[in-house]
Amino acid sequence: MSPEAERAFAARLAASARRAEAALDAALPPEGAGAEGRLAAAMRRGALAGGKRLRAFLVIETAALFGAEEAGADRAAAALECLHAYSLVHDDLPCMDDDDLRRGLPTVHVEWDEATAVLAGDALQTLAFELLADPAAHPDPARRAEMCLILARASGFAGMVGGQALDIAAETAERPLTVEEIAALQAKKTGALIRVAAEIGAVLGGADAEARAALVAYGAALGAAFQIADDILDATGDEAAAGKRLGKDGEAGKATYVSLLGLETARARAAALADEAALRLAPFGPRAAALEAAARFAVSRTA
């Protein structure tokens, strides 16, 4: 990416993050004294403590391709971020990845306790569906029901949660995963939610079947590129910039794209996926420049 394109993209990413965070702030309960105030505080930490907001960006930018009303897109973007945040709060639990640091802050179960982390994650998942089902997301209930259905299919057993189960099992498997198995795992664990972020924007905007399919293919390629880049960063990146512990997969002897393909081949594969993602945006012309830049960013990022 040219420095100019990178700056333009960074500004768009920051703008959609601000919009999604304002919608999150409005949707989340207020923190305060007592058990509910504590739970609200934990939910807010999980949902509001930074992050790239890639999923919010995808909802907002794909919805904008079809001229969708902004306030509704912001709420749908907030829904995707709630779903993502719930998965991180639960993944960080001692019985899962046992992480004590997330985006430079103590994880929810460290700052509060495990029960609060389980409940905060649970309530963030619920809030994701509440945001999509609420008439404020879109006046047409067909679009709201469709968004709920798409999100559920991508994030449950057949998607994100199933992928997380595969990932945990891989840590104690008798043999390391193959590249094909890692791709299948990641397509569920992280790819599905990135893909449906683009699809939900399309549904919100009333895209026809062809445009929707193009954005689904874009999201799938972007998600795959993003995950390979994540493995590259885990092997080569800077912990301070990432705000979390790196190199864990290597230490655990876990197969990654980098360990199986080598650094250069992994980089080439990520770049090819970014090209594929960009290609899927051709029908939308220059209006999709920010989405194309996201695909380039996914593989060139340093955190």
Next chain:
Amino acid sequence: MSPEAERAFAARLAASARRAEAALDAALPPEGAGAEGRLAAAMRRGALAGGKRLRAFLVIETAALFGAEEAGADRAAAALECLHAYSLVHDDLPCMDDDDLRRGLPTVHVEWDEATAVLAGDALQTLAFELLADPAAHPDPARRAEMCLILARASGFAGMVGGQALDIAAETAERPLTVEEIAALQAKKTGALIRVAAEIGAVLGGADAEARAALVAYGAALGAAFQIADDILDATGDEAAAGKRLGKDGEAGKATYVSLLGLETARARAAALADEAALRLAPFGPRAAALEAAARFAVSRTA
């Protein structure tokens, strides 16, 4: 209840349980080898290992008042049972209530492990929304979106999860809860889901605002009666019949309806709530006999 009415009600309850369980069995992924098969097995244990299926009964019987199509009602009933099952799997976790027995079987984290229990609960919550958002629940997307919204509002921070946070905090509170505080807690923790089970049947069936409000009031009174009866059973019941440990609240010095009101006053209050629930059904005449019997059963049950 007369023995005859009790038998008639037991038959209706068993019939709706069979229908909901068939819908659950069809919606749940198949158990098998590997990480996903294990996760599926844990989800199936959580959702299919018995229970009274009161929530399924309420969906099916209230939907039937309006002539709703049965297959859709069965899926909506399965959704409520998934949501309930997820809450039990997570509530049983060591960091929450730390229960090792549920309906006479080892709890999910005991039979499998904690990570699997967290993920199985997560995926069961997702499946609840997937079932309600799917066109198979009802051809009208407005009803599907409304059911998703109602379920989300009742089960998240402002409902079930918030109630569970209050309940956990009560165990370490400086003073025992008052009766009013217990009622508010239980209205969220267990009452909200029972109430919306009745409401979701009404929405599925296309009830008008008046009929829907009557069923919401019925469900609220039934849920409150049910919870007082639960406290009574916890203090006086039979562990073998209940399939779980009893007397835990008393041992923990936790305030309950029984400890605060005494057994007789608690029984009288539960009976009054059952009367109130029955009263709300008056507009539906004899077609609502099974729902009325449910209110009687809630306070006369022995397990």
